[in-house]
Amino acid sequence: MNEEYLLEMKGITKIFPGVRALDDVDFKVRPGTVHALLGENGAGKSTLMKVLIGLYKANSGSIKFNGEDVNFQSVNDSIKAGISMIHQELSPVPYMTVTENIFLGKEMCYSRSPFVKDNEMEKETDKLMKQLEINIDPTKKMKDLTTAYTQMVEIAKAISYNSKLVIMDEPTSAITDKEVEHLFKIIKWLKEKGVAIIYISHKMDEIFKIADEITVLRDGKSINTVLASKTDKNKLITMMVGREMKQLFPKEEAQIGDVVLEIKNFCGDKFDNINISVRKGEILGLAGLMGAGRTEVMESVFGITPCDSGEVILNNKNIDIKSPEDAVKHKIGFLTEDRKLSGLFLPLSVEDNMIMANIDDYINAGLINQKKIVYDCNEMVDLLRIKTPGLEQIVKNLSGGNQQKVLIARWLLINADVLILDEPTRGIDVGAKAEIHKLMSRLAKQGKAIIMISSELPEVLGMSDRIIVMHEGKVTGELSREEATQEEIMRLAAGIAS
Numbered sequence: 001m002n003e004e005y006l007l008e009m010k011g012i013t014k015i016f017p018g019v020r021a022l023d024d025v026d027f028k029v030r031p032g033t034v035h036a037l038l039g040e041n042g043a044g045k046s047t048l049m050k051v052l053i054g055l056y057k058a059n060s061g062s063i064k065f066n067g068e069d070v071n072f073q074s075v076n077d078s079i080k081a082g083i084s085m086i087h088q089e090l091s092p093v094p095y096m097t098v099t100e101n102i103f104l105g106k107e108m109c110y111s112r113s114p115f116v117k118d119n120e121m122e123k124e125t126d127k128l129m130k131q132l133e134i135n136i137d138p139t140k141k142m143k144d145l146t147t148a149y150t151q152m153v154e155i156a157k158a159i160s161y162n163s164k165l166v167i168m169d170e171p172t173s174a175i176t177d178k179e180v181e182h183l184f185k186i187i188k189w190l191k192e193k194g195v196a197i198i199y200i201s202h203k204m205d206e207i208f209k210i211a212d213e214i215t216v217l218r219d220g221k222s223i224n225t226v227l228a229s230k231t232d233k234n235k236l237i238t239m240m241v242g243r244e245m246k247q248l249f250p251k252e253e254a255q256i257g258d259v260v261l262e263i264k265n266f267c268g269d270k271f272d273n274i275n276i277s278v279r280k281g282e283i284l285g286l287a288g289l290m291g292a293g294r295t296e297v298m299e300s301v302f303g304i305t306p307c308d309s310g311e312v313i314l315n316n317k318n319i320d321i322k323s324p325e326d327a328v329k330h331k332i333g334f335l336t337e338d339r340k341l342s343g344l345f346l347p348l349s350v351e352d353n354m355i356m357a358n359i360d361d362y363i364n365a366g367l368i369n370q371k372k373i374v375y376d377c378n379e380m381v382d383l384l385r386i387k388t389p390g391l392e393q394i395v396k397n398l399s400g401g402n403q404q405k406v407l408i409a410r411w412l413l414i415n416a417d418v419l420i421l422d423e424p425t426r427g428i429d430v431g432a433k434a435e436i437h438k439l440m441s442r443l444a445k446q447g448k449a450i451i452m453i454s455s456e457l458p459e460v461l462g463m464s465d466r467i468i469v470m471h472e473g474k475v476t477g478e479l480s481r482e483e484a485t486q487e488e489i490m491r492l493a494a495g496i497a498s
Contacts, residue, residue: 005028005030006030006031006164006196007028007052007063007064007165008028009026009027009048009061009062009063010062011025011026012024012026012027012058012060012061012063013025013061014047014051014058015059020220021044022051023221024061024221025061025217025221027048027222029196029213030213031195032191032193033191033197034191034197034199034210034211034212035196035197035199035213035214035215036201036207036210036211036213036214037198037199037214037215038200038207038239038240039217039240039429040241040429040431042399043218043240043429044217044219044220045169046169046200048217049085049167049198049200052167053072053083053085053167054076055075065082066082079161079163082161082164082165083163083167084165085158085166085169086154086157086166086167086168086169086171087154088169088170088173088427092150092153093142094141094142095141095142097140098137098153099118099122099125099139101142102121102128102138102156102160103116103124103125107121122139126138128159132155132159133185134152134153134156134182136149146290147174147338148175148179148291151171151173151174151175151179152175152179159186164196165198166195166197167197167200168200168201170200171199171201172203172206174338175290177455178289178290179290180206184209187199188210199211202427202429202430204236204237204430205458207228207236212227212228213225213226213227214227214228214231216236216239216240218242224239240430241431248434248458248462249437249459249462250434250437250441251437251441251462251463252445254441254445254465255445255447256280256281257279257281257447258279258280259278259279260278260279260280260449261277261278261301261314261418261449261451262277262314263275263297264310264312264313266297266300266307266312267307267308267310268297268300268305268307268308270293271296271470271473272473273474274293274297274310274470275475276297276468278449278451280447280448280449281449282444282450283440283441283444283452283463283464284450284452284468285460285461285463285467286451286452286453286468287454287460287469287470287489287492287493288469288470288471288493289455289471292471292472292493293470293474294453294470295337295422297470298420298453301321301420302321302334302420303322303325303326303327304324304334314330328357328414331414331415331417332416332417332418332420333410333414333416335407335420335422336422337422337423337426339400339403339407340403344403344407345395346395347394348395349391349393349395350381350386350388350390350392350406351373351374351391351392352395353395354380354409354413355373355376355377355410356410357411357413357414376413377391377413378391381409383409384405384408384412384439386402388402399432400432401428401429401436402432404425404428405436408424408439418448418451419443419448419449420450420453421440421450421453423455424436424452424454425454425456425459437459437462437463440452441463444465452464457486457489457490460484460489461484461486461489464481464484466478466479466480466481467479469492471493471495477492479492
């Protein structure tokens with residue numbers, strides 16, 4: 001075996017109909033290191049990894065792993081060889097337990113019997129979870145776990161294969177800062193065992209905390225590989241987007257007016273006595289750790305889940321919202337946390353997804369005004385700079401950033417006065433993030449009231465006019481833009497009094 005590299009991919013080219021997704025890409029990973037793979041959405045990162053594990057077959061190129069030439073025909077082949085992958089899109093079997101998900105495809109069975117050793121598998125799962133210091137009951141069904149715990153189970157599952165190489169594709173997109181630190185401990189432990197990690201993330205701060213080497217892809221080509229200690233954030237962004245990113249948080253001054261939406265004495269299953277208001281032209285940041293109750297409060301405001309008591313006041317009038325349909329009628333829009341699970345209709349077109357919330361506006365006397373639909377949707381494509389071949393494009397084929405813009409277009413088409421944006425830039429690249437931030441600033445200048453839930457402190461600090469912090473279902477503090485600091489937000493988010 002060549003001791004210097006565990007993995008060598010040379011001249012990898014992958015062509016889909018009409019698209020050269022990978023163009024002569026070289027990629028090498030050393031054992032016992034963290035190698036970050038960066039690039040904008042659509043740069044080819046996930047495609048390269050799918051070629052590696054046998055999901056896609058390259059048109060040309062070669063792969064050497066653990067000193068041997070390989071050509072995996074399936075994911076099972078790559079797992080047997082010592083490669084496991086945590087995919088960006090989580091895909092647990094919801095009605096199976098944590099144990100059953102961990103052992104899926106490698107069940108422990110009694111000799112000459114199809115029956116599985118449930119107790120032994122549960123003991124092994126419990127042992128694995130304790131080793132990784134993950135506090136999850138092995139008998140719990142996956143459907144009952146939060147997104148963050150689901151992610152931790154996926155991480156544990158990948159590690160359970162005792163792989164020599166673990167691929168982590170956006171592993172922290174749905175977990176808290178505390179859980180990120182926990183993941184970094186696991187990564188350090190894997191490195192000490194000689195395991196190599198390929199780490200795909202859009203979060204620059206994470207990259208510089210854990211990466212040894214960084215490779216940047218752009219438009220399907222490998223741009224450069226550098227030592228993390230020898231580069232900086234600005235150089236990487238320039239490599240990724242082909243231009244300097246002057247400002248990731250282009251916050252513009254907006255005229256802040258009267259209170260548009262007010263929540264008074266709001267109580268529910270996971271929150272208590274919440275009092276929040278947002279003004280015309282204001283971006284209100286809602287910060288807190290995972291489980292703080294931020295999303296749950298806003299879901300109740302929007303009518304997704306009921307609240308136990310409290311008032312919602314819109315433009316000085318009490319309103320009764322029992323369903324999302326009621327909220328839409330009151331010109332309130334809600335960009336949900338998980339665009340694929342609860343936002344988009346993935347098999348449908350860009351056009352269908354855009355008009356989903358206001359389809360009735362295009363129907364007159366039982367007839368659909370298709371001409372107006374096309375006009376309005378094309379206007380949104382131009383306004384939001386959505387990269388799509390056309391309105392008929394299936395939305396699941398768009399990049400994450402463009403999918404997010406399609407959802408924003410949905411709420412702009414109802415002419416929403418209040419926009420609730422839950423993790424608006426989760427899982428999208430730096431270029432798309434800057435565009436979403438610019439759009440938020442523009443909407444605020446137009447007088448929209450925006451509530452932004454975000455787990456990324458730089459985003460909260462960079463985009464908010466005012467910040468509300470929550471901890472365990474309660475508001476623990478309110479900060480102006482001027483007085484807000486990362487340390488103060490974290491103190492309040494942890495429930496620590498002054």
